[in-house]
Amino acid sequence: MTPDLMQAGAEALERHKAKPESRPRFVSQEPYFGQGVALYVQDITVSFDGFKALNALNLTIDVGELRCIIGPNGAGKTTMMDCITGKTRPDSGKVFFGSNIDLLRLSEPQIAQAGVGRKFQKPTVYEHLSVFENLELALRADRRVRASLFSRLSGAQLDRIGEVLVTIHLKDEAQRTAGLLSHGQKQWLEIGMLLMQDPKLLLLDEPVAGMTDEETERTAELFLTLEGKHSLVVVEHDMKFVDELTQGRKKVTVLHEGSVLAEGLLSDVQNNEKVVEVYLGR
Amino acid sequence: MALSSPRGTLLGPKGWTGVLAAALVIGVLIPLLNLAVAPDSAFHLSEYYVSLTGKILCYAICALAMDLIWGYTGILSLGHGVFFALGGYGMGMYLMRQIGREGSYKSDLPDFMVFLDWKDLPWHWAWSDSFVLQMLLVIAVPGLLAFVFGFFAFRSRIKGVYFSIITQALTFAAMLLFFRNETGFGGNNGFTDFKRILDMPLNTPGMRVFLCVLSGAVLIAFFLMARMIVNSKYGRVLQAIRDAETRVMFTGYNPVAYKLSIWTLSAVMCAVAGALYVPQVGIINPGEMSPAASIEMAIWAAVGGRATLIGPIVGAFFVNGAKSWFTVAFPEYWLFFLGALFIAVTLFLPHGIVGLLRKKGERS
Numbered sequence: 001m002t003p004d005l006m007q008a009g010a011e012a013l014e015r016h017k018a019k020p021e022s023r024p025r026f027v028s029q030e031p032y033f034g035q036g037v038a039l040y041v042q043d044i045t046v047s048f049d050g051f052k053a054l055n056a057l058n059l060t061i062d063v064g065e066l067r068c069i070i071g072p073n074g075a076g077k078t079t080m081m082d083c084i085t086g087k088t089r090p091d092s093g094k095v096f097f098g099s100n101i102d103l104l105r106l107s108e109p110q111i112a113q114a115g116v117g118r119k120f121q122k123p124t125v126y127e128h129l130s131v132f133e134n135l136e137l138a139l140r141a142d143r144r145v146r147a148s149l150f151s152r153l154s155g156a157q158l159d160r161i162g163e164v165l166v167t168i169h170l171k172d173e174a175q176r177t178a179g180l181l182s183h184g185q186k187q188w189l190e191i192g193m194l195l196m197q198d199p200k201l202l203l204l205d206e207p208v209a210g211m212t213d214e215e216t217e218r219t220a221e222l223f224l225t226l227e228g229k230h231s232l233v234v235v236e237h238d239m240k241f242v243d244e245l246t247q248g249r250k251k252v253t254v255l256h257e258g259s260v261l262a263e264g265l266l267s268d269v270q271n272n273e274k275v276v277e278v279y280l281g282r
Numbered sequence: 283m284a285l286s287s288p289r290g291t292l293l294g295p296k297g298w299t300g301v302l303a304a305a306l307v308i309g310v311l312i313p314l315l316n317l318a319v320a321p322d323s324a325f326h327l328s329e330y331y332v333s334l335t336g337k338i339l340c341y342a343i344c345a346l347a348m349d350l351i352w353g354y355t356g357i358l359s360l361g362h363g364v365f366f367a368l369g370g371y372g373m374g375m376y377l378m379r380q381i382g383r384e385g386s387y388k389s390d391l392p393d394f395m396v397f398l399d400w401k402d403l404p405w406h407w408a409w410s411d412s413f414v415l416q417m418l419l420v421i422a423v424p425g426l427l428a429f430v431f432g433f434f435a436f437r438s439r440i441k442g443v444y445f446s447i448i449t450q451a452l453t454f455a456a457m458l459l460f461f462r463n464e465t466g467f468g469g470n471n472g473f474t475d476f477k478r479i480l481d482m483p484l485n486t487p488g489m490r491v492f493l494c495v496l497s498g499a500v501l502i503a504f505f506l507m508a509r510m511i512v513n514s515k516y517g518r519v520l521q522a523i524r525d526a527e528t529r530v531m532f533t534g535y536n537p538v539a540y541k542l543s544i545w546t547l548s549a550v551m552c553a554v555a556g557a558l559y560v561p562q563v564g565i566i567n568p569g570e571m572s573p574a575a576s577i578e579m580a581i582w583a584a585v586g587g588r589a590t591l592i593g594p595i596v597g598a599f600f601v602n603g604a605k606s607w608f609t610v611a612f613p614e615y616w617l618f619f620l621g622a623l624f625i626a627v628t629l630f631l632p633h634g635i636v637g638l639l640r641k642k643g644e645r646s
Contacts, residue, residue, distance in 0.1 A: 085532060087528075107536070108531040108532055109531050109532075109533075109534050109535055109536045109537075110534075112531070112532050112533055112534035113534040117532075118532045120528070120529070124526045124528065124529040125525075125526065125529070126518075126521065126522040126525040126526055126529070127525045127526075128521055128524075128525055128589075129518060129521060129522065129525070133518050136515070136518070137515070137518055137519060137522055137530075137533065137535075138533050143534050143535045143536070144539070145516060145539050145540060145543050148514065148515045148516040148519055148540075149511075149514050149515075149516040150514070151514070151515040151516075190529075193529075193533065197533060197534065
């Protein structure tokens, strides 16, 4: 064996040894986005006692895309999110995160660790903990029991919490109990908790419900800054908000009775006969 | 603005003063007043009060355990009595063997076995002659029961009132099992007539004071441990599970591991309390597993103030102090009083006695 080969071999060994250290140990598998697809939903069907909440639904979200999903009540928007995040198992179909992670095989916590963040329709924060502590728990870190028992926040982590506090306009409320926040502030806090997780895909279920006009506008601005870095799926009823987010050039998906009714620009979709029929009734 | 973790220290100066005061009262004042002060002096603490204090200290450990699982994690157990009793039975088995041949039948076997005409010790008494091994069982058996029960219950996502009902059923089933003579735990009479522990006589003033002080030391140690737990990120995850479990799951935590660990710890704390309790009261029988006994533990925690750690300890002292006075003064009315107290606390003092005191402290 020549000396340079031995040298190369030793270097490879070093790299191999170093690798597990550099990778976060709590994620079993990193999603692979090389094909430009962040989320791939194929033919999923969910029925509850014979009622088909989702009927062969197909959806593809590109990496860095911001996609708005609209649809009348009962169209299956929330059920779709349940399937992606592991809360509901579909009867048939496939859900992939990136091109390699089969979400249907993972539990809710595993899906969250893989990098899918979800915001609920009703703001869900830890009411008895402070705003700061709410964010601390969401911080990307080892989620196991022993790690939590002895965890200390590093300077970088404190800075990250501070950054998010500024982003969600809650810096002055950091030590306040989350239960005392206004409805809109709780929505913001929950969005902040999602940001702390640093997810690659964000699912947002009616994120501006109950917000004032000003708060809604700020939320739209925030989402637009996230676009590109993260992939976002926003379910919303507020057409003005959807209009602001899509900026007249992004795709909107309309769900109806558990499948995709139309997909396209908001202006096109709004003029689509089928969509008008569904929304206004015959 | 400099951000820092808001709950960095274990206890404030006030908290440490309180712990020190409690340690002095239990470790110095009680032994002095009982052993060193002459019995006819006004300052003499009678043996009745020493054993009452020791008993309540054990109850306070249970209340503290309830606080971790109910107050902080939001899981209401109505079956913690089974862990307390199992710990008590573990200790009781050892104490029964320590009687030796001094029982009424002058046999090597415990009296109830002679009465049942058994010739040998049953298999589960194999370790009962060794203090160390038997104390291992005191921790391992209730811990294992809690772990297995909790594993299936939490994995199946049994929550809220359903979980409470199942725990109640667990303690009731255990009680029926222990009532049977065949189980080998003395049937409905349980164990009593203890004479010695570690070959030292149990029925001496010194031993009584020692057991009381030991219970107090264990309580303080558990209190500090609980404080460390709730101050850690782990403790905040527990509270997060209480407030919004789905959010915890979708943040990437597996709640089963968290709930199972605190549930098992809480059960083991109760078991240790039971083991300390039995030599002090001198009896253990299946009555400790009755549903009412477990419900009382929940009442101590609620009366004192949930999710405060100190509250349930105060609650255990308040309710049991009242009980020992009431059952002497108005024996028939105790249960009515207990019920009324629970209703009053639920309606008017959602944060218990400690919550009331804190509110007053903030106002003044």
